[in-house]
Amino acid sequence: MTDGPILSVEALRTTFHTDRETVRAVDGVDFDVSPGRTLGIVGESGSGKSVTARTILGLVDDPGRVDPDGSVRYHDPEFVRRTAASHPDRVRWLDAESDETGSRSEADSRSGTGSASESAPDEGVDDRFVTVTDGHPDEGAGGIEAGWVDLVAAPQAVTEEARGSEIAMVFQDAASSLNPVYTVGNQIRELLRIHRGLDGEEARRTAATLLEDVGIPDPERRLDEYPHQFSGGMQQRAAIALALACDPAVLLCDEPTTGLDVTIQAQILDLLERLQRERELAVVFITHDMGVISRIADTVAVMYAGEIVERASAERLFGEPRHPYTEGLLESIPGLVADIDLLPTIDGSVPTPNEPATSCRFAPRCPEAMPECETVHPRHVPVGDDATSPRDETGDAASADRHTAACLLYPESLSRRARLAAHEAADASRAGDSGDLGESEDSDAPHVPLDRSPGKDDEDQP
Numbered sequence: 469m470t471d472g473p474i475l476s477v478e479a480l481r482t483t484f485h486t487d488r489e490t491v492r493a494v495d496g497v498d499f500d501v502s503p504g505r506t507l508g509i510v511g512e513s514g515s516g517k518s519v520t521a522r523t524i525l526g527l528v529d530d531p532g533r534v535d536p537d538g539s540v541r542y543h544d545p546e547f548v549r550r551t552a553a554s555h556p557d558r559v560r561w562l563d564a565e566s567d568e569t570g571s572r573s574e575a576d577s578r579s580g581t582g583s584a585s586e587s588a589p590d591e592g593v594d595d596r597f598v599t600v601t602d603g604h605p606d607e608g609a610g611g612i613e614a615g616w617v618d619l620v621a622a623p624q625a626v627t628e629e630a631r632g633s634e635i636a637m638v639f640q641d642a643a644s645s646l647n648p649v650y651t652v653g654n655q656i657r658e659l660l661r662i663h664r665g666l667d668g669e670e671a672r673r674t675a676a677t678l679l680e681d682v683g684i685p686d687p688e689r690r691l692d693e694y695p696h697q698f699s700g701g702m703q704q705r706a707a708i709a710l711a712l713a714c715d716p717a718v719l720l721c722d723e724p725t726t727g728l729d730v731t732i733q734a735q736i737l738d739l740l741e742r743l744q745r746e747r748e749l750a751v752v753f754i755t756h757d758m759g760v761i762s763r764i765a766d767t768v769a770v771m772y773a774g775e776i777v778e779r780a781s782a783e784r785l786f787g788e789p790r791h792p793y794t795e796g797l798l799e800s801i802p803g804l805v806a807d808i809d810l811l812p813t814i815d816g817s818v819p820t821p822n823e824p825a826t827s828c829r830f831a832p833r834c835p836e837a838m839p840e841c842e843t844v845h846p847r848h849v850p851v852g853d854d855a856t857s858p859r860d861e862t863g864d865a866a867s868a869d870r871h872t873a874a875c876l877l878y879p880e881s882l883s884r885r886a887r888l889a890a891h892e893a894a895d896a897s898r899a900g901d902s903g904d905l906g907e908s909e910d911s912d913a914p915h916v917p918l919d920r921s922p923g924k925d926d927e928d929q930p
């Protein structure tokens with residue numbers, strides 16, 4: 469098991485192209501999740517939460533496209549070793565101390581094999597999707613201690629191998645993950661056969677243990693029943709058993725309690741918390757329900773129109789929300805505001821993000837919008853205590869809890885003019901990199917610690 473994040477998502481972009489428009493459903497999403505921790509992703513319907521999860525699992529169908537410049541790095545050492553052994557010509561060898569973006573020629577000369585360049589489809593195109601940060605090519609895959617497999621760059625067969633056995637998903641509608649024409653036991657045994665090579669009595673015993681683990685009484689008898697013979701709560705438990713059948717390290721839960729009554733919802737949350745403790749699972753929990761997030765998440769990412777607009781530890785996010793959208797979501801939770809007749813709501817609805825962001829996508833609904841919000845795309849900046857605390861030199865796990873918001877109201881320490889100049893410069897610099905807009909004209913923009921992703925902050929400063 470890795471000490472740092474088990475899953476790192478960076479600059480993830482998923483677009484859907486139709487005859488009439490291009491929908492940027494996920495537009496530059498970054499996050500890390502570590503073993504034993506829960507990241508909550510929250511936002512209204514249409515904010516891109518579910519597409520993010522499906523992209524991680526390689527479940528985006530036509531006309532969806534995943535931008536190859538983004539990455540989904542899976543860090544399990546055993547999976548890295550196995551994938552490196554089966555794809556030796558797709559491995560990039562880096563020393564743990566070296567720059568992880570080290571050039572191809574550097575890596576090739578260190579490996580002494582030049583095999584990667586032999587396998588590259590085009591001159592100058594790097595098709596290596598396994599990166600080793602601790603290990604040496606002379607020892608082969610067996611000597612690999614740390615690294616990652618990039619599931620965006622990997623061939624479909626590798627993504628399919630990771631799906632279910634390494635990263636599993638629990639869907640909102642249990643019926644969608646249970647086949648109505650097979651018994652529950654049959655479906656679990658099939659997974660055990662394909663992914664773990666179990667058969668016969670051993671597979672049946674393991675399936676019964678899984679049902680018992682998720683709190684289904686009389687599991688031996690239940691194995692022979694069909695999904696329609698289970699109640700809604702029991703169906704969701706069976707779906708969780710299916711997701712855990714291959715002992716994954718990461719569990720993506722997409723609204724797993726929506727549609728269940730509050731008692732069953734609480735039982736499912738209890739179950740997920742217990743399973744996470746027992747298995748050291750890294751959980752990404754997706755929901756529109758702030759109440760559920762406040763109960764289950766260690767860290768929270770708030771999504772709006774394809775982007776993460778605020779992230780923080782759950783304690784900070786609920787105690788000191790900074791982004792106007794997060795504030796609106798929190799104000800609309802019953803019981804978290806004073807005793808009033810009518811709960812506040814956020815007027816309007818989530819827009820369809822069909823253009824590259826050149827403004828704040830929340831501006832039409834934001835009670836604090838300024839004219840500049842229509843022309844400048846805000847970048848993440850540290851807020852609250854993190855706006856003044858010293859940087860974490862090592863990055864990664866500690867930085868994953870850093871409180872940041874993508875809003876032109878921050879950093880508060882700067883004047884309005886300086887804040888806008890800093891965001892403008894950062895946005896123009898990023899767009900310039902991708903060839904969209906060109907360089908910022910404001911070379912005197914003040915330095916602010918703009919933040920693109922946990923642990924990878926220094927790349928994007930203006």
Ligand code: SF4
Pocket residue numbers: 791792793828829830831832834835836837838841846874875876877
């Ligand atoms: S950038 Fe402007 S519109 Fe967007 S959340 Fe901040 S204040 Fe509101």
